[in-house]
Amino acid sequence: MRLNIEKLVYGGEGLARAEKMTVFVPFVLPGEEVEAQFAERKKNFAHARLESVVSASPDRRPAPCPYFARCGGCHYQHMDYERQVEAKKEILRETLRRTGKLEWTQPIAAITAEPFGYRNRTRLRVHHAGSFEIGYHQHRSHRLVAVRECPISSPLINRVLAALWKLGEGGGFPPSIREVEFFANADDSQLLLELVLHVAPGAEERAALDAFAAEVRQAAPEVVGLSAFLPLAESADYGKAVWSAGATSLDYRAASDTYRVSAGSFFQTNRFLTERLIELAVGESRGELALDLYAGTGLFSLPLARRFAQVVAVESAPASFSDLRANVPAKVKPVRATTEDYLRQQGAKLRPELIVVDPPRAGLGDKVIPILVQAKAPHLCYVSCDPATLARDLQALVASGYRIDSLHLVDLFPQTFHMETVVRLSR
Numbered sequence: 001m002r003l004n005i006e007k008l009v010y011g012g013e014g015l016a017r018a019e020k021m022t023v024f025v026p027f028v029l030p031g032e033e034v035e036a037q038f039a040e041r042k043k044n045f046a047h048a049r050l051e052s053v054v055s056a057s058p059d060r061r062p063a064p065c066p067y068f069a070r071c072g073g074c075h076y077q078h079m080d081y082e083r084q085v086e087a088k089k090e091i092l093r094e095t096l097r098r099t100g101k102l103e104w105t106q107p108i109a110a111i112t113a114e115p116f117g118y119r120n121r122t123r124l125r126v127h128h129a130g131s132f133e134i135g136y137h138q139h140r141s142h143r144l145v146a147v148r149e150c151p152i153s154s155p156l157i158n159r160v161l162a163a164l165w166k167l168g169e170g171g172g173f174p175p176s177i178r179e180v181e182f183f184a185n186a187d188d189s190q191l192l193l194e195l196v197l198h199v200a201p202g203a204e205e206r207a208a209l210d211a212f213a214a215e216v217r218q219a220a221p222e223v224v225g226l227s228a229f230l231p232l233a234e235s236a237d238y239g240k241a242v243w244s245a246g247a248t249s250l251d252y253r254a255a256s257d258t259y260r261v262s263a264g265s266f267f268q269t270n271r272f273l274t275e276r277l278i279e280l281a282v283g284e285s286r287g288e289l290a291l292d293l294y295a296g297t298g299l300f301s302l303p304l305a306r307r308f309a310q311v312v313a314v315e316s317a318p319a320s321f322s323d324l325r326a327n328v329p330a331k332v333k334p335v336r337a338t339t340e341d342y343l344r345q346q347g348a349k350l351r352p353e354l355i356v357v358d359p360p361r362a363g364l365g366d367k368v369i370p371i372l373v374q375a376k377a378p379h380l381c382y383v384s385c386d387p388a389t390l391a392r393d394l395q396a397l398v399a400s401g402y403r404i405d406s407l408h409l410v411d412l413f414p415q416t417f418h419m420e421t422v423v424r425l426s427r
Contacts, residue, residue, distance in 0.1 A: 002054065005032045008087050010095060010387055012075030012417035013047075023048050026139055027069050027078055029057035039140065047140065059083045064116075065151045072139040074152065074415040081115040085411055088419045092387050092409055100391030102398065108409050111280070113272035115414035120188075120271040122153040123181040124161070132168035134161070134180065152415050154271060156191055156222055157182045163219040172215050174208040176201060178231075183261070186253045186271060191220075194263045195228040201243050213245035224250070227263035240264070240318060249323070254278065257302040260326050264319035266296050270412040278303055280408055280422040281381050287353030291375070293339045294358045297323040298332070304356070305332050312350075314342045339364075343371040354379045363389030366396070373400040380425040390421055401427045 003016035005028045014028035016036075022045040025036050033055040036048035050069075053060070063069065063077035076084045089108045096102040125144055127133040133146040148165055149158050160182060167173055179196035193216065201209060213226045225247030229240075241248065241263060249262040255275045261267045268274050281300050288309045292301045295313035297320050304311045311332040315321045321336045328334055335342055339359070348371075355377040357364060363386060364372065380402060384390035394404065402425040410420040 001036060001038075001048075003034050003036055003048070005030055005034060008091060010091050010417060018046075021045055025050055026075065028053070029059055029079060032057050032060070067136075067145055067147050070138055071136045071145045071147060072141070073136045073150070075417045077415050081112075081414060084115075084414065085110045085112060085409070088411065088417075089409055091417075092419065092421060095387040096391045096394070098391075099388050100395040102391065102394055102404075104404070104407060106407070108407055111273060111276050111408055111410045112414075113270070113276075113411075116151050117154055118270050118272050118412075118414060119150075119153045119157065120184045120186070121182065121267070121269045122150060122157050122161075123179060125179055126168075126173070126177050128173070128175045132165075132171075132173055134164060134168060153182070154184050154188045156184045156188045160191055160193070160216075160220045160223060163216065167212070167215055167219065172212065174205065174212050176205045176208070177212075177228075183250065183263070183267075184271070185250045186274075188271065189222060190224045190250055191222050192247065192250055192263050193223055193226040195226060196231055197228050197242070200230060201228065206243060209243055210245060217246065225263070229264060254299070255303065257327075259297050259299065259302070260323050261297055262319050262323050265323050266317065266320050268299065268412065273410060273412055274299070277383070277410055277412070277420065277422070280410065280424075281356055281358070281383050282307065283381065283424065285354045285379055289350065289352040290354040290356065291350070291352045291377070292356050293342075294360070295324055295334075296320050296358070298327040298334075300356050300358070301328050301332050301334075304354075305329050308354070312352075314339055340368050340371070343368065343375070347371045348374045350375050352377045354381065356381045356383070358383040359389075361386045361389065364393045364396075365389075369393060369396045369400065373397070373402075376427070378427055380427075382421075382423045382425065384421045384423070385418065387419060387421060390423070394423065394425075397425060403427065 005014040009015050013024040013026045016023045025048045035051040039049045040047040059079050068077045135146040138145050176197045177195050178198050181194040183192045226245045227241040228243040252259045252261045282303045286307045290304045290308040290311045292313040295315040301313040314335045316338045325334045406424045408422045412420045
């Protein structure tokens with residue numbers, strides 16, 4: 001079918017209309033006429049595969065990565081970076097309006113940095129059937145696209161990836177490994193490898209992993225440690241390694257602080273913009289008490305501790321909480337709990353001057369917001385990685401008496417549809 005692309009939408013696709021339904025097509029630009037085929041049809045919408053561009057947008061450019069449009073990791077390499085940022089602003093503004101019924105008429109400030117080589121963390125799948133392959137899943141598929149380099153990943157990650165290819169093609173890659181995650185430190189000088197295994201390792205698998213670790217560290221001395229985990233669905237305590245060799249954590253320098261980040265812990269993935277994200281989230285607020293909810297390893301807790309007499313940092317994930325407790329100074333009280341449980345028990349008793357929330361993609365939701373607002377914090381900072389759940393939550397927060405003071409798009413994920421938003425609110 002021939003389609004006219006109206007606009008880009010969140011998720012990395014363009015929107016068109018055909019046969020009285022909405023059709024979503026990847027790797028297109030507004031104003032383009034394209035040939036496409038249905039890939040998945042629902043009652044009122046469909047996803048399609050791009051076959052050819054009949055009439056190209058003047059914003060279209062050749063993608064710099066040879067895997068683009070096959071690999072599912074990037075969505076926007078077919079447009080200049082400046083146009084990518086403008087597209088994300090438009091999508092964010094429209095999402096606030098459509099989902100949150102919020103008309104943000106002020107400019108959206110964008111915080112940007114280098115659009116390539118920015119990732120300090122990259123996760124790849126491993127296939128052993130037939131020939132060895134390591135790569136990403138194809139767009140909207142579970143088929144593997146083998147990649148030998150990733151332009152959005154750091155130079156060190158790419159050097160180690162090349163070493164893993166050499167080991168795998170030489171038969172030195174244990175078949176128990178199904179995924180590999182690379183995590184590099186701030187100056188790209190050291191790296192942890194986190195392995196996801198098919199099954200819990202027995203004696204034979206452990207011996208193979210030990211030999212693999214020795215070969216990896218000989219081929220790439222920057223790899224200071226390897227840790228292995230079971231898949232999330234098969235592990236009662238995901239974040240607890242079932243095998244390790246060498247270091248199990250890295251020291252990550254950001255702004256004025258150094259963070260211990262262990263294998264299995266969450267940390268921001270853009271090595272160029274972490275400091276700017278901290279500056280926006282913490283701001284110039286000062287006072288007696290601040291809450292850092294969904295605190296992770298303490299990215300915001302440490303700078304908050306220099307501005308507040310006391311900080312309460314709440315985190316539920318075991319590995320991240322262990323790092324949080326190791327990272328924070330004495331004036332920060334680490335609490336291992338879900339945000340919902342903590343606020344339900346303590347929220348009405350506290351009177352913080354500032355609350356910082358950095359929830360996962362699901363956002364705060366209708367269970368957390370009603371008890372969050374009971375704390376009556378005069379200032380709230382919401383760090384979001386999903387504009388749809390952000391818009392939903394902002395609508396509820398505004399209805400509860402907060403007003404939006406500022407909104408920043410922090411482009412932590414260039415070449416992809418993902419975006420980080422920092423919203424400061426007050427009441």
